[in-house]
Amino acid sequence: MSTTLTRPRPTAAQPARRGRGSLLDALPTIASVAILLLMFVYGEAAYGKIFQYNTISNLFINSSYLIILAVGMTFVILTGGIDLSVGSVIAVSSLTGVFMANAGLPVVIVIPVTILVGSLFGLMSGVLVQYFNVQPFIATLAMMFLARGIASIMATTPVRLDDDSSFRSLSEPIKLIDGPKTNDLVVTPSVIIMILVVVAAVLVLKRTRFGRTVYAIGGAENSAGLMGLPVARTKLWVYLISGTLAGLAAVVYTSRTGIAQNVTGVGWELDAIAAVVIGGTMLTGGYGFVLGSVVGALVIGMMTLLITRDGTVPPEATTIITGGILLVFVLLQRVVLLRKKKKA
Amino acid sequence: MAGKEPVVEMTGITVEFPGVRALDSVGLRLWPGEVHTIMGENGAGKSTLIKALTGVYKVDAGEITVAGESTRFTGPGDAQRSGISTVYQEVNLCENLSIGENVMLGNETRGAFGIRWAKTHDRARLVLQELGLGHLDPRAPLSSLSLAVQQLVAIARSIVSNTRVLILDEPTSSLDANEVEVLFGVMRTLRDKGVAILFVSHFLDQVYAISDRLTVLRNGQFVGEYLTHEINRSELIAQMIGKDLSSLKGMEHARELDQNAPREEFARLDGVGAKGIIEPTTLTLNKGEVLGFAGLLGSGRTELARLITGADRADTGTISIGGKPVRLRTPDAAIAQRIAFTSENRRDEGIIGDLSVRENLVLAVQAKRGWLRRVSRKEADALVETYIKRLNVRPADPDRPIKNLSGGNQQKVVLGRWLATEPELLVLDEPTRGIDVGAKSEISEVILELAGKGLSVVFISSELEEVVRLSDRIAVLRDHRLIAELVNGPDVDVESIVKTIAEEEAA
Structure with a gap:
C-alpha cells in the first residue's frame, strides 16, 4: 500500500536532547541566584557586616511575609493567572486578627480565623475566574478593591495589638547560635512557618498530581482539559491557596509589627509578583519554581537592606531599582522564550 | 466479530x-x-x-x-x-513538560511521598517502547520533538490507562x-x-x-x-x-467551446505551495477560461485559492502574471494585480452584515482606490444601480442592511463588489453554496458571460455537476495535492471525476 502523504518530514528518529531544555527553563532562576550572591558580595565589600548571623537572620525575618505571599503567587502565575488582591487581603486579615485578639479571644481561634479570611477572598477570586469566566486580572482587581474597602470600614486609624497578646509570640526570637555581642543566628516561629510553607509548596508542585496539573494548565489549559485533568478544580484551588497564604502572611506580619492598618499591604501584591518574576517564573505560566520565588523575595529584601546600609540612596530610589531589576528579568525571559521558539 | x-x-x-x-x-x-x-x-x-x-x-x-x-x-x-481515550488532530499535550510526564500525566506512579518520578519515567519508557519510540528519553522536554512525534507521544499517553x-x-x-x-x-x-x-x-x-x-x-x-x-x-x-x-451521468456541458483554440495565459503558478496546507502546485490560468477546482471538502481547493489571491501566503514557488513574477503577500497586493476573491465563508469573510447593500458593494472599489480618495455618493449610486440591475439583486433596495437579504442575493452583492473593481481574475470559492436554484443559475450565467468577455475565472464548488457544467478545464485535488487536470469534454462527467479522486495513487 502506498499512502497519500509523501511530503518530506523530519523523521521520527530524532536523538533525544537530554536536559538541554530544562537548563534553559532554569536559566532565569539561575540568574536570580547569581544576582543575590552578587548583592551579598557587593554589600560585604562596600558596607561590611553582611556575611554575619544577625544580618542574615534579619533578612529572613523581614522577608518572611513576602516569601509566603510570593509562594502563593507562584501557584497562580504558574497557571497563567495573577492575583492582585493579596495586598488588600492582608489588611482585612490583619485587622480581623488584631480586633479579635484585643477582644480577648484565644490565639488558637484568632490565628485560624485570620488565615481563613484570606482563604475566603481567594475562594471568591477562584469562583469568579473559573465559573464566571472573568479574567484573573479583573476578578482579583475587584477583590483588591473590595478587600481594601472593607479594611477601611473596619478602621481608618492604626490599631495596636495589646502588648501582652500571645499573638506576638510568633515573633519571639529563638537563638540558634549565640554569637559575640548581638551577632546571633536567630529565627522566629514566623520564619519556621515560612520555611514549612516553602517546603510544602515545593513538594506539592513537584510531587503531587495537583502540582503537575498546575504546570499543565500553565502550559496549555485547553490541552490539560482534553487530557482529562481536573482543570476547574485545580484553578479554584490555586486562588484559594494564594488567598490562604495571604492570610498567613497577615498573621506573620501582624505578629511582628503589632499594628494593623487599613493601608497595610498597599502594593505588596506587586512586590510578590516582582519576586515571582525575578525568581524565574514565566508570567504566561507553565515554567518556574517556588524556590526561585524565594530567591526573588530575598533579592528584594536584600536590596532594601543594602539601600538602608548605604544611607545616601533616597528611599524613593528603591522602587526605581526594583523596577530596573524586574525589567532585566522580564527581558531575560523574552530571550529564553525566543531561543525556545527558534529551537522548536 | x-x-x-x-x-x-x-x-x-x-x-x-x-x-x-x-x-x-x-x-x-x-x-x-x-x-x-x-x-x-x-x-x-x-x-x-x-x-x-x-x-x-x-x-x-x-x-x-x-x-x-x-x-x-x-x-x-x-x-x-x-x-475511552482520545487523540486529537491537533496535538493536545503540554510543551512545557517532559515527554514522560506528558505520557503519564494523571497516571503517575505514586508512593508515600507523592509522585515517584524514576518509576513514572520508567513506565513511560515502556509505553513508548510499545509504540516503537524506545529511543526517546522520557525526561527530555516535549518541545524538542517534531509535531509528528508529539502526535505519537499523544497516542502513547492514551494507551497508558x-x-x-x-x-x-x-x-x-x-x-x-x-x-x-x-x-x-x-x-x-x-x-x-x-x-x-x-x-x-x-x-x-x-x-x-x-x-x-x-x-x-x-x-x-x-x-x-x-x-x-x-x-x-x-x-x-x-x-x-x-x-x-x-x-450523475449525462450532465451536459453548458459551454460548447472549441477546446483546441489557443488561450492566452493570464497567470501561472510554479510550484506554489504552503507547508502542511497545500503541496507545491503548478497550474496555468488562462484568459477567457473557467477553471474548476474539484475535490472533496478539505482536499485543498480552498487553500489553493487562498494562495492565489493573497488571502494566505505561499512559502514555496512563484506566481507570475503576464510572465512577470509577482508577490501576493496580502489580498491588497492581489487586488492591485486585478485578482478578486470571494470566500466560501460568506457570512464572516464576505458580507458585513450591518452595512447596507450600497456600502457592501463599494467596499472593494474604495479599498482599491485607497482611503484618501473617497468614492462619492454619485459614483456609488451609479455602481450600485449597475450591479443591482445586472445581477438582479432583490429587493433592489441599496439602503437595506445586507444581512436581511437572502443568501443568494448576498452572494450577488459580493460578486458585484468584486466585479466593480474590474478584475482580470475572479476566484469564486463556493459562490453557490446554500443559495436557491434561481440565484444559482443567475450566478452561473454571470460567470459564463464574464469568461466570454475574456475574464479568467476560478470556480470552486462541492457540487461536481456544477463544476462540470461551467468549467472549461478542471483541476482535481485530493489530500492537499493537485492530482489531475482534465480538459472538459464529452468524456468528462461527474463519474469520471469521482473515479479520478477515488483512484488509488499509482505507487
Missing part, C-alpha cells in the same frame, strides 16, 4: 449549537477488536460526534451505552476513567508515510488485543488500509454503516457527497 456486543453504542444522537443542528439523530456502534472509521466531508459532524461521546459537547437527545450501560460522560477525564476504546481524530494529518505505518502497526496491535478503535481520516487509502467498518456522515446526518470490504471507493464517495452515481 459477529455475536459480540458493541462496547459503545450511540443512538439518535442530536447536538445543537446556536442556530445549527450539528448532529441530527446519528448512530454509531463500536465493537471490540475492530477499527471503525467515521467518514464524511469537513463539517459532516465527525468531530462533533466524537466530542459528544467523550462529553466535551452536551448531547441534546439520544442514548449512549458503554458495555451495555447507559452513560453520559461529563468530560474527557470522565470518559478516560471508563476506558486501561483503554477499551481508542479514538483517533485525524491523527495522520501531520504524519509522513513511515510514521503512518508505525501508527497503523500500533493500531493493529491494539485491535488484536481487543481494543475498539474509532478512526477519523480524510485519506481514503488509509481508511481502506486499516479499517474494518465504516460509518458515513453527511451534513450532520447518518448515511450508513458498511463493512469496508463491501463498499468500493466510488460508492463511498457518492455516499459522502450525497449523490447517486447513476443520476
Whole structure:
C-alpha cells in the first residue's frame, strides 16, 4: 500500500536532547541566584557586616511575609493567572486578627480565623475566574478593591495589638547560635512557618498530581482539559491557596509589627509578583519554581537592606531599582522564550 | 466479530449549537477488536460526534451505552476513567513538560511521598517502547520533538490507562508515510488485543488500509454503516457527497467551446505551495477560461485559492502574471494585480452584515482606490444601480442592511463588489453554496458571460455537476495535492471525476 502523504518530514528518529531544555527553563532562576550572591558580595565589600548571623537572620525575618505571599503567587502565575488582591487581603486579615485578639479571644481561634479570611477572598477570586469566566486580572482587581474597602470600614486609624497578646509570640526570637555581642543566628516561629510553607509548596508542585496539573494548565489549559485533568478544580484551588497564604502572611506580619492598618499591604501584591518574576517564573505560566520565588523575595529584601546600609540612596530610589531589576528579568525571559521558539 | 456486543453504542444522537443542528439523530456502534472509521466531508459532524461521546459537547437527545450501560460522560477525564481515550488532530499535550510526564500525566506512579518520578519515567519508557519510540528519553522536554512525534507521544499517553476504546481524530494529518505505518502497526496491535478503535481520516487509502467498518456522515446526518470490504471507493464517495452515481451521468456541458483554440495565459503558478496546507502546485490560468477546482471538502481547493489571491501566503514557488513574477503577500497586493476573491465563508469573510447593500458593494472599489480618495455618493449610486440591475439583486433596495437579504442575493452583492473593481481574475470559492436554484443559475450565467468577455475565472464548488457544467478545464485535488487536470469534454462527467479522486495513487 502506498499512502497519500509523501511530503518530506523530519523523521521520527530524532536523538533525544537530554536536559538541554530544562537548563534553559532554569536559566532565569539561575540568574536570580547569581544576582543575590552578587548583592551579598557587593554589600560585604562596600558596607561590611553582611556575611554575619544577625544580618542574615534579619533578612529572613523581614522577608518572611513576602516569601509566603510570593509562594502563593507562584501557584497562580504558574497557571497563567495573577492575583492582585493579596495586598488588600492582608489588611482585612490583619485587622480581623488584631480586633479579635484585643477582644480577648484565644490565639488558637484568632490565628485560624485570620488565615481563613484570606482563604475566603481567594475562594471568591477562584469562583469568579473559573465559573464566571472573568479574567484573573479583573476578578482579583475587584477583590483588591473590595478587600481594601472593607479594611477601611473596619478602621481608618492604626490599631495596636495589646502588648501582652500571645499573638506576638510568633515573633519571639529563638537563638540558634549565640554569637559575640548581638551577632546571633536567630529565627522566629514566623520564619519556621515560612520555611514549612516553602517546603510544602515545593513538594506539592513537584510531587503531587495537583502540582503537575498546575504546570499543565500553565502550559496549555485547553490541552490539560482534553487530557482529562481536573482543570476547574485545580484553578479554584490555586486562588484559594494564594488567598490562604495571604492570610498567613497577615498573621506573620501582624505578629511582628503589632499594628494593623487599613493601608497595610498597599502594593505588596506587586512586590510578590516582582519576586515571582525575578525568581524565574514565566508570567504566561507553565515554567518556574517556588524556590526561585524565594530567591526573588530575598533579592528584594536584600536590596532594601543594602539601600538602608548605604544611607545616601533616597528611599524613593528603591522602587526605581526594583523596577530596573524586574525589567532585566522580564527581558531575560523574552530571550529564553525566543531561543525556545527558534529551537522548536 | 459477529455475536459480540458493541462496547459503545450511540443512538439518535442530536447536538445543537446556536442556530445549527450539528448532529441530527446519528448512530454509531463500536465493537471490540475492530477499527471503525467515521467518514464524511469537513463539517459532516465527525468531530462533533466524537466530542459528544467523550462529553466535551452536551448531547441534546439520544442514548449512549458503554458495555451495555447507559452513560453520559461529563468530560474527557470522565470518559478516560471508563476506558475511552482520545487523540486529537491537533496535538493536545503540554510543551512545557517532559515527554514522560506528558505520557503519564494523571497516571503517575505514586508512593508515600507523592509522585515517584524514576518509576513514572520508567513506565513511560515502556509505553513508548510499545509504540516503537524506545529511543526517546522520557525526561527530555516535549518541545524538542517534531509535531509528528508529539502526535505519537499523544497516542502513547492514551494507551497508558486501561483503554477499551481508542479514538483517533485525524491523527495522520501531520504524519509522513513511515510514521503512518508505525501508527497503523500500533493500531493493529491494539485491535488484536481487543481494543475498539474509532478512526477519523480524510485519506481514503488509509481508511481502506486499516479499517474494518465504516460509518458515513453527511451534513450532520447518518448515511450508513458498511463493512469496508463491501463498499468500493466510488460508492463511498457518492455516499459522502450525497449523490447517486447513476443520476450523475449525462450532465451536459453548458459551454460548447472549441477546446483546441489557443488561450492566452493570464497567470501561472510554479510550484506554489504552503507547508502542511497545500503541496507545491503548478497550474496555468488562462484568459477567457473557467477553471474548476474539484475535490472533496478539505482536499485543498480552498487553500489553493487562498494562495492565489493573497488571502494566505505561499512559502514555496512563484506566481507570475503576464510572465512577470509577482508577490501576493496580502489580498491588497492581489487586488492591485486585478485578482478578486470571494470566500466560501460568506457570512464572516464576505458580507458585513450591518452595512447596507450600497456600502457592501463599494467596499472593494474604495479599498482599491485607497482611503484618501473617497468614492462619492454619485459614483456609488451609479455602481450600485449597475450591479443591482445586472445581477438582479432583490429587493433592489441599496439602503437595506445586507444581512436581511437572502443568501443568494448576498452572494450577488459580493460578486458585484468584486466585479466593480474590474478584475482580470475572479476566484469564486463556493459562490453557490446554500443559495436557491434561481440565484444559482443567475450566478452561473454571470460567470459564463464574464469568461466570454475574456475574464479568467476560478470556480470552486462541492457540487461536481456544477463544476462540470461551467468549467472549461478542471483541476482535481485530493489530500492537499493537485492530482489531475482534465480538459472538459464529452468524456468528462461527474463519474469520471469521482473515479479520478477515488483512484488509488499509482505507487
